[in-house]
Amino acid sequence: MLHYAIIVSYLLLSLALVLGFIRLVRGPSLADRVVALELLASLTVGFIGVSVIYSGRAPFLDVAMVLALTAFLAAVAFARYLEKGGQRSDH
Amino acid sequence: MIIEWLTGFTIVVGSGFMLVAALGVLRMPDLLTRMHATTKAGVLGAGLIMIGVALHFASGPVLAKAVAIIAFLILTAPVAAHVIGRAGYFMGLSLWDKTTVDELKGRYDEATHTLTSPPDTDTPPDGQGRA
Numbered sequence: 217m218l219h220y221a222i223i224v225s226y227l228l229l230s231l232a233l234v235l236g237f238i239r240l241v242r243g244p245s246l247a248d249r250v251v252a253l254e255l256l257a258s259l260t261v262g263f264i265g266v267s268v269i270y271s272g273r274a275p276f277l278d279v280a281m282v283l284a285l286t287a288f289l290a291a292v293a294f295a296r297y298l299e300k301g302g303q304r305s306d307h
Numbered sequence: 308m309i310i311e312w313l314t315g316f317t318i319v320v321g322s323g324f325m326l327v328a329a330l331g332v333l334r335m336p337d338l339l340t341r342m343h344a345t346t347k348a349g350v351l352g353a354g355l356i357m358i359g360v361a362l363h364f365a366s367g368p369v370l371a372k373a374v375a376i377i378a379f380l381i382l383t384a385p386v387a388a389h390v391i392g393r394a395g396y397f398m399g400l401s402l403w404d405k406t407t408v409d410e411l412k413g414r415y416d417e418a419t420h421t422l423t424s425p426p427d428t429d430t431p432p433d434g435q436g437r438a
Contacts, residue, residue, distance in 0.1 A: 218363075221315030225356075228322035232329035239332045239341075247338050247395040254387060255332050255345040258353045258380070262325050265356035266318055269363050277360065277372040284353075284376060288383040295390035299397050299420070
């Protein structure tokens with residue numbers, strides 16, 4: 217039972233990664249890409265969670281924790297760059 | 308047995324929420340609506356998967372780590388969404404063409420990025436403002 221649930225979760229998460237990646241490529245602005253990157257990071261956190269259940273190795277959870285941390289820092293840094301003089305889209 | 312069913316249920320539902328978040332980021336028309344989709348559904352999906360991990364292992368350290376990840380996601384997602392939305396507004400991103408009201412229009416100083424108050428129309432003439 218759990219085996220099938222893991223397979224279904226992997227499928228759904230993989231499809232979500234593809235959809236998020238399409239938005240990351242298409243843009244159209246840098247802020248949209250930052251939002252897509254953040255989504256990809258939290259998708260990867262979910263992926264690691266499912267992978268921890270599948271492999272039975274609980275220490276991999278640390279990876280998810282660090283990834284969530286760095287994704288937040290990246291989002292804040294990108295936003296600061298955009299606000300303090302990044303490219304503008306209206307001129 | 309029941310734990311196994313619960314674990315499977317939480318990870319499948321969590322993955323479903325993340326798929327909804329990804330669909331939202333692909334299909335929504337402008338930056339703010341895209342953030343609306345990813346921030347809430349993404350955090351809910353990751354949180355549900357972490358609950359599934361905690362249920363599956365049912366041990367103290369794993370529970371502590373799962374709770375730490377969930378708390379961290381819930382604490383940081385609103386902050387990240389706020390700074391990205393603010394930066395997007397200052398970038399001059401166009402809103403969706405069916406947007407009915409933009410209450411910030413003309414209120415932000417482009418140079419200093421400070422917000423000015425709206426003209427206070429319902430202040431009584433004796434100078435006492437609203438409570």
